[in-house]
Amino acid sequence: MHYVILGNGVCGMEAALALRRRDAEARISLVSDEHEHFFSRPALMYVFCGQLDLRATEPYDRGLYARMGFERVSGRVQALEATAKTLLFSDGRRLAYDKLLLAVGSKGRPAPWPGASGAGLHYFVTLRDLEGLDREAKAGRRAVVIGGGLIGVEVAEVLKQRGLEVTFLIREAWYFPLALDRNESALVAEHMRRHGVDVRLGARVEDVLRGPDSGLRGIRLTGGPAELACDLIVCTIGVVPNTEFLRGGPLQLSDAGAIQVDEQLRTSLPDVWAAGDCANVTWADGSRRPEQLWYTARDQGRVAAQSMLGDPASYRRGTWYNSAKFFDLEWTSAGWVPAAIDWDGGRIDPGPDLKTWFQRVPGRFESQRIVVEGERVVGFNMLGGRWNHELMLQWIHERRSLDHVLKRLADAQFDEEFSVRFAVRPEASGLSAGGH
């Protein structure tokens, strides 16, 4: 049996390890054109700022491939030849598979603005992106980061640290409306501004201006003042599945380019599975989208391996949780925290039964938000401290009341010793209507 895994990220690696755990004999090939070894993609910002070297971001020692008997195939795959069950590489090589896992991940969503493509336009998803930005990000240059999400804030942080002038353009009325409400976002924006980032909310890009030699000159904002001059642009408006080479082929893709999979992560083709960022999976709310998270990619890789081995395993998304860091502010989210604004900027009605408890800790960049449905706590959004999402998910599953949770919330604190203990403050909002 020859298992071929296309993609050497966390999803592909976890699948390979899961396959090897069960099948000591099988031939397992990992295909990648990015890096010889599995590394942690979320750590790229630390490589950029010199806090880590690339080697340090490799979770396993370099003997792993040999020890596990993984064959490493370096190269760019150009086409999937489903009837012949082979992969065609751009240099003409072919690799036959018995079972194939597509774990090709995603890449930065291409900049859609007129004039955008060309010199000075960067993304921050792949190792190549990092290298390109690293070459051009010189102290004193003017950078514009476009896109109010998690990658954007990381890029703003590392560019600012390197001594660039950073303008952060956010299309929505506040930063990261998919996860933060107006209060929380204001807190993050204030924090970013204190770090010297020029945060511009409600800023829509009209087009990118280029000089006579097509060199980057600046950006024009919709309805804004004259042009915003800059030396480089980092486009961080999300990621899209890395599936261009599959377009027009027999494999079914969603309109957004994600690979359609069933619960067993099988694609529309026999003996082909897909998992991780590139797979169109079903979410807890029934919608079908890719999940672009580290831990879900890992889980999907494991499930895909089981499925390839013939187990009845199926991928079910658990209750949502996530965490991130906005400069020094840590953020933990668990359960259902309804978005205030959807991707197109339209307001979302949170539903009649939702109420919110909120407090901002005075004098500190710290806030807590608890979402309540009827009598039951359904979600947490915590900013500025460290929280244990396990306990929060447990309370949600146990259908606990707000009183119950507030009394015990300090138990879920995960801050280091000597930190200030959580307490309900007199200025806490009490329950107010709406999910945010």
Place this chain on the structure above:
Amino acid sequence: MQAGLVDTFRHPARTRGGVAWLVSGLLLVSYLLLYLGPIPVLGLHFDVFQKLAEAVHVSSKWTLYGLLYTAAMVAGGAYFLRRHARNSPYQRVRTIVVVLVQIVFGFSLPLVMTVFGAHEYYFSYFWPLKLEYLSPGYILHQPFLILAYSFLGSLLAFPLLAYFLGKRFYCSWICGCGGLANTAGEPFRHLSDKSAASWRLEKVSIYLVLFLSVLTTAILWVNWAIGKQHPDFARFAFKVQDGYGFGIGAVFSGVIGVGLYPLMGTRVWCRFGCPMAAILGLIQKFGRFRISVKKDMCIACGNCSTYCEMGIDVRQYAMANQSFTRASCVGCGLCAQVCPRGVLRLENRPRRWAAGEPIRVYAVDL
């Protein structure tokens, strides 16, 4: 991103570049001159450090060394506080305490004692790190209170404190060796070797030194009992004590321990040699201290492992959702601090939920 750690991997002095080798060489030579004094075979007929001490009107080279050591810790402590303590109450308290302990107990008090005609005594050191503090030839000549302090400290208080708080209470809060590592040695903490091979080596070497320290102490007590009747044994015991003092005390903990900071990281002695760390580590394994891991939140970035000065590959535990206690962990807390997802927490509270229980619950009707 941790402001204090940015550019760590771009600095030649911090990535084993030429500067690092130069600094390491200077440190090694200085320590050799300090411990050996005159080296006639090399044509060095006087004690450089003693001459230096006299030149600055300090009575002995050891006082001068203590002064330099303490100054390095104060300067390094300020550097550490600026780098790491802005958002970290744990680092703030820990660093201030370890520097104060050095100033008061590691330098001033012993000096004051000699001024008043008493023997100097370092109240922040204990057996077996300082072998003579439980060795008859030294400790039995101390006032009763100091003798009781040393015995109760080494044999009762320390095991108890290590059980409840972990070995960090000593290694990162009191000890001068650890104190220097965590202050002046701070820029080099990431250079510790993380390989499985070095973990194996560490387990052999540290328990070997512990064995040697216990053996030496035992020989000294036997000598105390029978030495007068057996002059041959007394000579042997003296040689053993001398050999341990030079080989382990001077060469391993001093010359190698500090001299290799820029090449092998700051805790070479603490990790591979210190018999006190060995004992406290064994107690820690069975005690309450642990590093708790938040389930399924690790992004495998490697900051924790990289900045562990004891060479523990923390990331493996974080990726495996496994709360853990490693004997070598000195509880400096940097792994938890540098984690960008808040996955790690140093704890010594009684455990709340059973380790290893699956926490993630799938398919819940929200």
